[in-house]
Amino acid sequence: MTLKAQFDHTNCGECPIRHRAVCAHCERDELEELEGIKYYRSFEAGQTIIWSGDPMNFVGSVVSGIASLTQTMEDGRTQMVGLLLPSDFVGRPGREIAPYDVVATTDLVMCCFRKKPFEEMMVTTPHIAQRLLQMTLDELDAAREWMLVLGRKTAREKIASLLSIIARRDASIHQSGMAGPIVFDLPLTREAMADYLGLTLETVSRQISALKKDQVITLEGKRHVTIPDMGRLMEEAGDDTDGGFLV
Amino acid sequence: MTLKAQFDHTNCGECPIRHRAVCAHCERDELEELEGIKYYRSFEAGQTIIWSGDPMNFVGSVVSGIASLTQTMEDGRTQMVGLLLPSDFVGRPGREIAPYDVVATTDLVMCCFRKKPFEEMMVTTPHIAQRLLQMTLDELDAAREWMLVLGRKTAREKIASLLSIIARRDASIHQSGMAGPIVFDLPLTREAMADYLGLTLETVSRQISALKKDQVITLEGKRHVTIPDMGRLMEEAGDDTDGGFLV
DNA sequence: AGGGTACTTTGACCGAAATCAAATGGAAAC
DNA sequence: GTTTCCATTTGATTTCGGTCAAAGTACCCT
CATH class of the missing domain: 1.10.10.10 (Winged helix-like DNA-binding domain superfamily/Winged helix DNA-binding domain)
Known part of the structure; x- marks a missing residue:
């Protein structure tokens, strides 16, 4: 899960990356640059956003609604491996192929960036990588907490x-x-x-x-x-x- | 698990952070700086390196041996949430308190950095954050893969x-x-x-x-x-x- | 060699959750 | 209003893995 990676969105719009870019350390140009490449996508409940094994050409974050990350075995057994709530990040820089399905559990709006320019931004704008590292570490903690739930409860x-x-x-x-x-x-x-x-x-x-x-x-x-x-x-x-x- | 986060150590010593600092993008001073603050610690099989809830004042990586990350419930049920092999990273910048026990499963040698200077390095040296992000994303994938094992197999x-x-x-x-x-x-x-x-x-x-x-x-x-x-x-x-x- | 300890195997039995099956409820469609 | 469709609940039965118990095995230490 990703619930710890939450932000106050009240005054900076809906995107955690942008939020931090504005509020913490960055200059205006960086904000403008991210603004320029972002776009929105909507999905209906039940719709699969990304199929496991497909190429992923964008990253983004949930604006509203709930998405889930799901792994499926050949015989149909499925395990949800993450629950994405508003402000949670989807996708990973430096990875071409999606490792699991991303499914809209409810109606959903996402804020997306094409992966290529986002990755370029990451190199030129250190704070994005640092912010993303914090979020990823939070998700890792949550995933490990969930391993205790799955394994022993x-x-x-x-x-x-x-x-x-x-x-x-x-x-x-x-x-x-x-x-x-x-x-x-x-x-x-x-x-x-x-x-x-x-x-x-x-x-x-x-x-x-x-x-x-x-x-x-x-x-x-x-x-x-x-x-x-x-x-x-x-x-x-x-x-x-x-x-x-x-x- | 963290097994994907492995490196070729043959020519650059044992530390993944340093390895990348030398071989990929960085200048000599950065290497020197990390060299200066690193130190080694050895542990015997069975020894607990870090107790859950304790303050963590270092980060580091496994040089030899195996360590495990373990969560324990009050009644004693325990779940291992990660297996640390040589070159795997331990600890997280920006976190004071350890969220789980780290235990030496075999005799173990670690290469450590005091957290404070390491965190300062992270700010001044973007490639460390980017490298750490890649490693953390790999660990996150591995943790999610393991959730399928725990939940459905x-x-x-x-x-x-x-x-x-x-x-x-x-x-x-x-x-x-x-x-x-x-x-x-x-x-x-x-x-x-x-x-x-x-x-x-x-x-x-x-x-x-x-x-x-x-x-x-x-x-x-x-x-x-x-x-x-x-x-x-x-x-x-x-x-x-x-x-x-x-x- | 003997004895202790820690790790592992095997057996008998039990119980929590899965499976199979049917009934109930609630909201949208006709 | 009632029919249809799905999500949910509930029941009966089975099964996989847990629990309790007892050997078996290897390694260490005098």
């Missing part, structure tokens, strides 16, 4: 971990602290949750029902979730209650 | 995947192609393999016995492995035979 803990990540992301946007109940809409189907957690969709459904029965969460409809006690949820996830979990 | 496939990674690393060092049998010593105990694969050590042992019985591998002693047919092993791992697997 029970189905119930996995569900609680996922809910806690989504809740936290929402909490950081909507509320200041994490006291009081947290309310959000699940942006994923049961199947997508299963693909993320390395479970079947039936197990996901059963564990959500169990958490509901045990009053760890409340559901209105299938997607609208209330977390009355975030600390309780994190206990269920097997995490330290004190916020050690990297989102 | 069977115990047998997991073992085959691990053997195939180790075999391939060794093959790349000892032989040019991957035709003919591959021979190597397992650098991990059954328990360490289990921690890497999200299994118990008993299951690891049983699956190794099964692969032996089915003649996918041959064992002499507990650790010395022969792979008569690498393609067969990769089929068992559930990977494309054509080398799609990121090491």
Whole structure:
């Protein structure tokens, strides 16, 4: 996941690269240059943006909506390996071929740069590489945190971990602290949750029902979730209650 | 894992950062500067180099031996989240606290830089950041590949995947192609393999016995492995035979 | 050589999650 | 309004890997 790589977009537009270029160290020309080569693309829910093995000729970041990175085995088993939220970066400079599918989980808008000029920019503008390094290190931490979830947690803990990540992301946007109940809409189907957690969709459904029965969460409809006690949820996830979990 | 981030060390010493600084783009002063602040540390097998939560005041790379990155839950469940081989980088600029344990799996020598001067170098020497970005992106790919292993593969496939990674690393060092049998010593105990694969050590042992019985591998002693047919092993791992697997 | 220790193998049994199957619910389409 | 389609829930059964327990093996150390 990439959730730590988030920015305040309120005053600098929607692109994390540009944001940092404006606000931190860079001169105006660099901004202009990036401005000149950026463009927007929209995708519908379910649409595959990039197929594994295809050439990748752009990089970019999510403006709105959710995308997922997915790996698929020949026999159809699939594992989601990343969840891309607004401001998260997609693509990698110096790599021609996409190593996994990128799929729009919801309707999606991306801000893109053609790869070639972006790579040239990276050489001439050190801060872009440094910024990208920070973001990539955050993603690496998140991926490793998720390896613990996949490798060692029970189905119930996995569900609680996922809910806690989504809740936290929402909490950081909507509320200041994490006291009081947290309310959000699940942006994923049961199947997508299963693909993320390395479970079947039936197990996901059963564990959500169990958490509901045990009053760890409340559901209105299938997607609208209330977390009355975030600390309780994190206990269920097997995490330290004190916020050690990297989102 | 970090196996893709490997270098040819034959003519430039043992440190990947320095290697690139010398051979690719940089001036002599930069090399001198890095030379001046580097130092070596040795560790015995089993020794914990860095504890999760501790302050990290250095970065470095593995010179010889194997280290592992490990996460542990309060109840003792542990998951290895990375395997560090010679030339792999440890630590992250811009991060004070270690997010996981770093443990010497075998006797180990590391080449270290104090973090502060290294970070200063990163600002003044763009190529270091760019090099580090490439390495980190490779590690991220490897971590995501491993998420598929942890989330969706069977115990047998997991073992085959691990053997195939180790075999391939060794093959790349000892032989040019991957035709003919591959021979190597397992650098991990059954328990360490289990921690890497999200299994118990008993299951690891049983699956190794099964692969032996089915003649996918041959064992002499507990650790010395022969792979008569690498393609067969990769089929068992559930990977494309054509080398799609990121090491 | 003997004895200790740590690593590994093997067996018996159990349980959590997968699989197979059917029912329910909810929203869009007719 | 009701039909259709999908997402979801729930149930019955199976299976893979975990757990508990007991040997077996190799290496080290006097």
